[in-house]
Amino acid sequence: xxxxxxxxxxxVLDESSTKxxxxxxxxxxxxxxSGIGKETxxxxxxxxxxxxxxxxxxxxxxNTELEFKQAGFSPMFYSVDVSNKAECLSxxxxxxxxxxxxxxxxxxxAVYFCFEALQAEHEHWAKTMAVNxxxxxxxxxxxxxxxxxxxxxxxxIVNMASGSAHRxxxxxxTYSTSKxxxxxxxxxxxxxxxxxxxxxxxxxxxAIWTPGLRSVLGLLTRTRLRNILExxxxxVGLVKVQK
Ligand SMILES: NC(=O)c1ccc[n+]([C@@H]2O[C@H](COP(=O)([O-])OP(=O)(O)OC[C@H]3O[C@@H](n4cnc5c(N)ncnc54)[C@H](O)[C@@H]3O)[C@@H](O)[C@H]2O)c1
Numbered sequence: 001x002x003x004x005x006x007x008x009x010x011x012v013l014d015e016s017s018t019k020x021x022x023x024x025x026x027x028x029x030x031x032x033x034s035g036i037g038k039e040t041x042x043x044x045x046x047x048x049x050x051x052x053x054x055x056x057x058x059x060x061x062x063n064t065e066l067e068f069k070q071a072g073f074s075p076m077f078y079s080v081d082v083s084n085k086a087e088c089l090s091x092x093x094x095x096x097x098x099x100x101x102x103x104x105x106x107x108x109x110a111v112y113f114c115f116e117a118l119q120a121e122h123e124h125w126a127k128t129m130a131v132n133x134x135x136x137x138x139x140x141x142x143x144x145x146x147x148x149x150x151x152x153x154x155x156x157i158v159n160m161a162s163g164s165a166h167r168x169x170x171x172x173x174t175y176s177t178s179k180x181x182x183x184x185x186x187x188x189x190x191x192x193x194x195x196x197x198x199x200x201x202x203x204x205x206x207a208i209w210t211p212g213l214r215s216v217l218g219l220l221t222r223t224r225l226r227n228i229l230e231x232x233x234x235x236v237g238l239v240k241v242q243k
Pocket of ligand 1: 083109160162
């Protein structure tokens with residue numbers, strides 16, 4: 001099966017029946033100007049939520065803002081680097097101030113894709129852990145007081161882990177370790193925040209054809225890419241393909 005067909009095997013979601021589902025809820029999506037985060041933001045907007053997108057890519061922010069506007073949506077956009085705690089605190093504070101002092105949902109989707117192994121240097125580890133792991137903690141710490149104010153039980157957090165957290169993959173020491181850390185961090189957060197009724201979960205997607213994945217795999221030759229796609233176990237969670 002071709003790569004194109006493989007990545008088109010997605011269920012069609014009915015969006016018409018959920019229009020009011022998140023009406024009155026304030027949602028922050030990090031990494032929301034691209035890929036999974038962008039689609040998450042769009043779906044929350046479709047479902048009636050007030051959405052704030054945090055991202056560091058100004059071009060992607062501009063394009064997403066335009067795209068959403070053309071679709072009739074007007075979320076807030078903030079240039080926030082999740083690895084910078086001061087920026088997280090300030091950005092979340094602005095969102096809460098503009099929305100009655102509350103935040104209901106947080107989706108942590110921002111990522112630094114760093115696929116290094118034997119060649120990994122301190123800088124690779126430092127940035128990977130700062131964005132992918134500490135960034136999640138920074139955002140949860142920043143949102144927590146506003147979720148408590150919103151009543152706790154009404155609130156939830158989703159941290160984007162990866163199938164890479166659960167299976168060995170070649171050349172992924174840095175990325176996979178950070179995703180494994182997100183799974184552990186999420187469990188600890190869920191325990192601590194349950195006292196306030198705030199739910200914390202992680203998701204471990206398989207391969208999803210996003211600009212981020214494209215930029216990483218785009219570095220590969222067509223032959224290498226075909227070899228990877230013909231070995232389904234390389235992408236954990238991807239539907240197994242019978243040859
Ligand atoms: N695409 C996949 O196949 C796949 C599979 C499993 C898990 N995931 C996870 O899903 C999440 C989203 O992945 P994607 O493929 O949509 O990526 P993507 O690269 O398309 O989008 C990520 C966004 O995060 C932003 N970002 C990067 N660093 C940031 C920072 N420091 N602060 C704020 N924003 C920052 C980027 O500018 C980008 O807009 C990631 O956590 C990724 O690990 C993706």
